[in-house]
Amino acid sequence: MCGRARCTLRVDDIPRACHRTNGPVRTVNTDRYSQTPSVKSANYLYRPSYNVAPGSNFPVVRRDDGSDGEGVVLHCMKWGLIPSFTKKSEKPDFYKMFNARSESVSEKASFRRLLPKSRCLVAVEGFYEWKKDGSKKQPYYIHFKDGRPLVFAALYDSWESSEGEIFYTFTILTTSSSSALQWLHDRMPVILGAKGATDIWLNGSSSSKFDMMLKPYEDSDLVWYPVTPAMGKPSFDGPECIKEVRMVGFSITECIEFGYVIQLKTEGNNPISNFFLKKESKNEGCLNFVNTNTSSIDESVKANLPKGSEEEPNKEIKEEQELNLGYNSFDRSAETIPSKSLKEALVTADDIGTQASSAKAEHDLKSLVSILPNEGTKKCKTKRDYERFLADSKPPIGRTDKLGVSPVKRKGNVKDGDDKQPTLFSYFGKK
DNA sequence: CCAGACGTTGTT
DNA sequence: GTCTGG
DNA sequence: CCAGACGTTGTT
DNA sequence: GTCTGG
Numbered sequence: 001m002c003g004r005a006r007c008t009l010r011v012d013d014i015p016r017a018c019h020r021t022n023g024p025v026r027t028v029n030t031d032r033y034s035q036t037p038s039v040k041s042a043n044y045l046y047r048p049s050y051n052v053a054p055g056s057n058f059p060v061v062r063r064d065d066g067s068d069g070e071g072v073v074l075h076c077m078k079w080g081l082i083p084s085f086t087k088k089s090e091k092p093d094f095y096k097m098f099n100a101r102s103e104s105v106s107e108k109a110s111f112r113r114l115l116p117k118s119r120c121l122v123a124v125e126g127f128y129e130w131k132k133d134g135s136k137k138q139p140y141y142i143h144f145k146d147g148r149p150l151v152f153a154a155l156y157d158s159w160e161s162s163e164g165e166i167f168y169t170f171t172i173l174t175t176s177s178s179s180a181l182q183w184l185h186d187r188m189p190v191i192l193g194a195k196g197a198t199d200i201w202l203n204g205s206s207s208s209k210f211d212m213m214l215k216p217y218e219d220s221d222l223v224w225y226p227v228t229p230a231m232g233k234p235s236f237d238g239p240e241c242i243k244e245v246r247m248v249g250f251s252i253t254e255c256i257e258f259g260y261v262i263q264l265k266t267e268g269n270n271p272i273s274n275f276f277l278k279k280e281s282k283n284e285g286c287l288n289f290v291n292t293n294t295s296s297i298d299e300s301v302k303a304n305l306p307k308g309s310e311e312e313p314n315k316e317i318k319e320e321q322e323l324n325l326g327y328n329s330f331d332r333s334a335e336t337i338p339s340k341s342l343k344e345a346l347v348t349a350d351d352i353g354t355q356a357s358s359a360k361a362e363h364d365l366k367s368l369v370s371i372l373p374n375e376g377t378k379k380c381k382t383k384r385d386y387e388r389f390l391a392d393s394k395p396p397i398g399r400t401d402k403l404g405v406s407p408v409k410r411k412g413n414v415k416d417g418d419d420k421q422p423t424l425f426s427y428f429g430k431k
Numbered sequence: 432c433c434a435g436a437c438g439t440t441g442t443t
Numbered sequence: 444g445t446c447t448g449g
Numbered sequence: 450c451c452a453g454a455c456g457t458t459g460t461t
Numbered sequence: 462g463t464c465t466g467g
Binding site: 001002003004053054095098099128129130137139231232233234235 | 450451452453
């Protein structure tokens with residue numbers, strides 16, 4: 001899914017972001033003084049933002065019907081498709097169709113008719129996804145490791161309101177999530193990762209090729225980190241939206257679900273294990289997540305503790321959670337540890353003293369473990385590395401995909417003994 | 432023929 | 444617009 | 450997507 | 462919970 005994004009690109013940079021480097025670029029509604037008299041230009045004014053939601057304006061790249069092949073139009077449109085056949089009397093609802101499922105796009109009346117001639121590209125620096133956990137929601141920012149823009153596959157349409165105003169709108173295609181992002185959400189936008197893919201989406205004629213490219217983006221350069229929940233408010237804008245935050249006030253289980261990885265240092269395995277178990281059993285483990293740089297990482301801990309003790313999640317759910325964890329682990333070699341310094345972590349730990357984790361607990365925690373943000377699979381330089389890593393992970397884990405996309409069988413014997421009450425220990429990989 | 436729908440997400 | 448349902 | 454509201458009567 | 466607004 002994709003319902004919020006960052007687009008702070010300059011208009012001039014968007015064609016290049018979409019790999020349109022050669023052909024002519026015509027612009028429509030991208031500046032304050034629209035060329036189209038019937039359009040209120042202010043309604044299409046693009047405002048770069050760290051927090052864009054459906055209903056706002058994006059400069060998208062579409063094919064220029066007038067020119068042959070190379071020419072494109074940089075056309076400011078509103079996110080959230082309003083099909084041309086929408087009743088004039090109707091109030092436009094940009095949230096109804098801001099995504100289109102690629103699996104069914106050629107069957108749905110609203111989208112199918114747009115496939116032949118109304119495909120477009122949407123460039124953004126990243127998008128947001130919320131991980132739900134009961135009443136809590138933790139947003140994550142997803143982007144390319146090297147900062148280059150993502151290019152989404154999209155469809156556009158136009159609609160005339162009762163007042164005679166023309167609305168150009170677009171919808172972003174979605175697909176099932178990549179294996180790396182499955183833990184966070186089961187849907188993701190279709191990302192066209194290479195120039196070839198953008199060429200075909202923009203200018204191709206064979207719809208059979210479209211099926212091939214409307215697939216989850218699996219490369220390991222798509223990475224993520226948690227950001228402030230304040231950005232959930234649509235009016236909250238600015239660089240603060242994409243600032244990485246530590247996970248404060250969440251239990252270990254939650255933090256792991258949220259994509260963090262807990263790693264034990266060589267020394268002190270026993271006490272920390274007790275610490276975790278105690279915290280977890282009381283279900284009040286409010287930990288302040290530190291982003292330390294330590295070279296003494298010994299083992300990766302893959303914890304999957306029951307949420308509350310009173311309501312035991314059924315086996316299927318636990319298995320699901322466990323499966324999700326596998327893709328959150330990352331390489332354990334020394335150079336792969338995030339580079340933020342322990343000093344920085346200690347300084348930032350000061351402003352969290354009032355949380356349930358006491359200063360002492362904080363100290364204990366820091367002395368014993370590192371809880372590291374798993375920023376995607378950034379530690380893996382190549383897809384091959386990532387695949388090799390997955391193969392090496394303990395446990396080697398797959399995920400049974402509801403949508404029928406390549407189910408993988410779990411091979412590792414991760415847990416021993418009691419299935420009903422998994423403990424931290426039961427997730428230790430055995431050396 | 433006319434009338435009415437046309438969508439995704441997540442959650443139950 | 445275009446398809447489905449009555 | 451998330452955030453925020455969710456109401457009426459009568460008086461100023 | 463469910464609707465409206467951004």
